Each structure stands twice: as structure tokens, then as C-alpha cells.
Amino acid sequence: MRDLDGPMIIGVLLLCGIGLIMVHSTTGGSGSDTSDLVVSQLIRIAFGLVALLFLSRPSLRFWQVIAYPAYSVTLIILALVLAVGETRGGAIRWITLGPLLLQPSELAKVTTPLVLAVFLSGRSRESTWRILGLSALIVGLPLFFILFQPDLGTAMVLAPVAIVMLWWAEVPLLTLFSLMTPLLSMICAFSLVSWSGLMIVVVVVLRRAGAGFSRFATVIVSCIATGLLTPYVWELLEEYQKKRILTFLNPGLDPRGSGWNVIQSKIAVGSGKIFGKGLMHGTQKGLAFLPEQHTDFIFSVIGEEFGWVGTHLVLGLFFLILWRGIAISGICRSPFARVLVLGYTVIIAVEVVVNVGMTIGLLPVTGLPLPFVSYGGSHIIAALAMIGIVQSLKRNWKETS
Numbered sequence: 001m002r003d004l005d006g007p008m009i010i011g012v013l014l015l016c017g018i019g020l021i022m023v024h025s026t027t028g029g030s031g032s033d034t035s036d037l038v039v040s041q042l043i044r045i046a047f048g049l050v051a052l053l054f055l056s057r058p059s060l061r062f063w064q065v066i067a068y069p070a071y072s073v074t075l076i077i078l079a080l081v082l083a084v085g086e087t088r089g090g091a092i093r094w095i096t097l098g099p100l101l102l103q104p105s106e107l108a109k110v111t112t113p114l115v116l117a118v119f120l121s122g123r124s125r126e127s128t129w130r131i132l133g134l135s136a137l138i139v140g141l142p143l144f145f146i147l148f149q150p151d152l153g154t155a156m157v158l159a160p161v162a163i164v165m166l167w168w169a170e171v172p173l174l175t176l177f178s179l180m181t182p183l184l185s186m187i188c189a190f191s192l193v194s195w196s197g198l199m200i201v202v203v204v205v206l207r208r209a210g211a212g213f214s215r216f217a218t219v220i221v222s223c224i225a226t227g228l229l230t231p232y233v234w235e236l237l238e239e240y241q242k243k244r245i246l247t248f249l250n251p252g253l254d255p256r257g258s259g260w261n262v263i264q265s266k267i268a269v270g271s272g273k274i275f276g277k278g279l280m281h282g283t284q285k286g287l288a289f290l291p292e293q294h295t296d297f298i299f300s301v302i303g304e305e306f307g308w309v310g311t312h313l314v315l316g317l318f319f320l321i322l323w324r325g326i327a328i329s330g331i332c333r334s335p336f337a338r339v340l341v342l343g344y345t346v347i348i349a350v351e352v353v354v355n356v357g358m359t360i361g362l363l364p365v366t367g368l369p370l371p372f373v374s375y376g377g378s379h380i381i382a383a384l385a386m387i388g389i390v391q392s393l394k395r396n397w398k399e400t401s
Contacts (some may be wrong), residue, residue, distance in 0.1 A: 003395040004056060011317045012372055012387055015043045016380075018314060019298070025280050026293035026375075037294070037375065044377045049095045050385030055388030060334055060396040061391065064118050071115040071138075077104040079146035093149045094263060103378035105154040108142040110382055110389075113161060113343035120169040122338035127173055131219070135166060153366035157350050164346045168329075168339050174209045178219045185223035189230035199223060237297040265359045269303035269311070276307030294375040296367055300359045302306035307344050318352050321345075321387075337393040344386040 024038050086094040116138050139162045146154050181202050186196040206216050303311045323343030332338045355370045357363030371383045
């Protein structure tokens with residue numbers, strides 16, 4: 001216990017406690033059995049904390065040895081989900097194991113950075129493009145299965161994590177920028193103005209960075225090509241995914257349909273003002289205007305019932321966890337440990353940014369829960385497992401291999 005990082009653990013425990021309180025509040029007026037949901041959440045948190053303590057004990061070498069087997073098992077389970085998984089809300093994301101309902105994409109958040117860290121820590125002398133190609137394969141395999149579920153939220157997490165881990169592994173920034181721009185071009189191509197602005201930025205950055213003609217031409221042609229593919233990619237999206245994107249661009253487009261969630265969430269957050277309406281006194285929540293109150297939109301209820309003070313307390317606790325993650329990454333002597341700790345830290349950061357962003361209308365609704373706070377099983381256990389592995393690496397920070 002002495003080897004655990006006190007500030008990080010305190011931040012995690014406080015967020016779990018806040019989550020329990022908010023699950024009680026969000027379900028108290030909905031007619032459901034509140035006590036059952038709270039007890040269920042408490043059991044899951046307890047199980048996750050046991051996993052945290054257990055995972056904090058192994059040596060650094062243990063994680064390096066187990067990385068590829070754990071990653072392989074993850075791929076097998078992800079494939080099984082598509083074959084025998086349980087469908088909910090039009091998505092096949094869950095698999096039933098006896099009394100347990102598991103979401104394997106959460107396991108991918110743990111094992112994919114693990115194996116990527118092992119790979120990157122042992123490839124410093126290889127060519128940059130070989131490293132990028134194999135890294136893309138490592139991340140792309142689980143992404144392939146996850147996108148077919150479909151689960152765009154998890155995909156949004158793994159992609160930026162891979163970019164940051166590659167940067168931390170000293171892949172040149174210009175190379176990473178060159179790889180990211182075609183994807184950004186596809187996203188921005190929904191609007192000619194935004195796409196034109198992106199292309200101007202790309203040209204300026206490449207010229208100022210002194211990119212050679214071959215790189216310059218390759219990036220520009222790739223951006224144009226992916227931009228032209230946008231209409232075809234749009235047709236591949238599910239109807240509800242199209243509605244989420246259109247609603248993000250204009251919530252008033254369908255205020256009683258796909259835009260309802262975002263509109264009601266923004267009303268809830270704004271109505272809390274400075275100190276909020278008080279626990280159990282949220283009207284948006286109490287009158288059932290706000291959907292998914294105890295899962296995706298639990299941050300909205302925090303804003304309504306505890307106001308600016310409550311939301312910033314929660315964000316402050318997340319900042320504490322992220323700060324400690326970066327600090328632990330900085331002291332680790334092993335390249336593997338440094339990259340992995342940073343990867344897990346970025347996962348939590350991205351999930352917080354996406355969840356909070358969608359509740360206040362800055363990002364599309366993706367279904368990503370708020371780490372440690374939202375009701376659920378797989379995502380809480382996965383998040384606590386990542387914290388446990390971080391504690392293990394912190395305990396062995398002096399190891400260099």
C-alpha cells in the first residue's frame with residue numbers, strides 16, 4: 001500500500017464516491033429500484049478496486065511478458081462479439097459469460113496500449129515508417145472489430161492514444177502530422193469552408209517545417225483523396241450515427257428527436273448556475289427530460305444539482321489524476337513504462353474530454369461514459385485496472401529494462 005500514489009488513488013476514490021451519490025440521485029425519481037442500482041455499482045467498484053490492488057503488485061517484466069497473449073485474447077473475444085454478442089440499441093458490443101455481461105472493447109483499451117508500449121520500447125533503431133506501419137497494425141486490428149460493432153466512441157479513444165504514444169516514443173512530429181492530415185481532411189470535407197481552412201494550415205505547416213517535395217506532394221494528394229471519399233464514407237454510417245453528426249452541427253434540426261439529448265443536457269448544466277439546485281432536486285433529471293442520466297449524461301446532472309462548483313470539483317479531481325499520471329510517466333526509467341503510463345493517462349483524458357464535450361454540445365454524442373463516475377461495469381473495472389497497472393509501474397520506476 002505504501003507504494004501506491006496517494007494523490008491519484010484519493011482522486012479515483014473520490015470520483016467513485018461521487019459516482020455512487022449521483023447514481024442514487026439520477027435513479028431516485030425514475031421509478032426504478034434505486035437501491036439495486038447503487039448496490040450493483042458499489043459491487044462493481046469494489047471488484048475494480050480489488051483488481052487495482054492485485055494489478056499493482058506485478059513486476060515490470062510481468063507486463064512485458066503478458067502483453068501479447070493478453071492482446072491476442074482480446075482480439076479473439078472481439079471477434080466472438082460479432083458472432084455471438086448481445087445486441088442493444090442496434091450495436092453488438094456485449095458478450096454474456098454466465099451472470100456477467102462484458103463489453104470487450106473496454107478490454108481493448110487496456111491491452112492495446114500495453115502491447116503497443118512493448119513494441120515501441122524495443123524498436124528505437126528501426127526505420128520510422130516500419131514503426132508506423134506495425135503500430136498501425138497493432139491498433140488497427142482491434143479497431144477493425146470495434147468499428148463493426150459499431151463503437152465509434154472507443155475508436156475515438158484508441159486513435160489519439162496511439163498518436164501520443166508514438167510521439168512519446170520519439171517519432172518525428174512532422175511525420176505524425178503528415179499521417180493525421182488525411183483523416184482530418186475527411187472530417188473537414190463536410191464543409192468546403194472548413195476543408196479549405198485545413199488545407200491552408202497543412203500547406204503553411206509543411207512549408208515552415210521544410211518538408212521535401214515528395215512529402216509535400218504525398219500529403220496534399222492524400223488530403224484531396226480522402227476529402228473526396230467523404231460522401232462514400234457518409235453512406236457507410238448507420239442512420240443514428242448520421243443523425244448524431246447532424247445534430248452536433250445543428251441541435252435545433254430535430255429538437256424532439258436526435259437533438260433532444262444535447263438540448264436537454266445543455267439546459268441541465270446551465271440551470272445549475274454557481275451552486276446548483278441541490279442533491280435530488282434537479283428538475284431536468286426529476287421530470288425525466290434528460291436521457292441516460294446515470295450513464296452517458298451523468299455530468300449534466302452534476303452540473304444541474306451542484307452547479308459550477310460541482311462540475312469544477314469533478315474536473316479538478318480528473319486533473320489531479322492526469323497530473324499524477326504524467327508525473328509518474330516522467331520518473332519511470334524504462335521506456336516501456338513511460339510510454340504505457342502516458343497511454344493510460346491519455347485514455348482517461350480523452351474519455352473525460354469527449355464525455356464532458358458532448359454534454360455541453362461541443363462534441364457529438366458518442367456514448368462514452370465518464371470514467372469512475374458513470375454507472376456501468378466493464379468501463380469502471382477497465383479504468384481501475386489501468387490505474388492498478390500504473391501503480392505497478394510506479395512501484396518499479398527504477399527498473400530500466
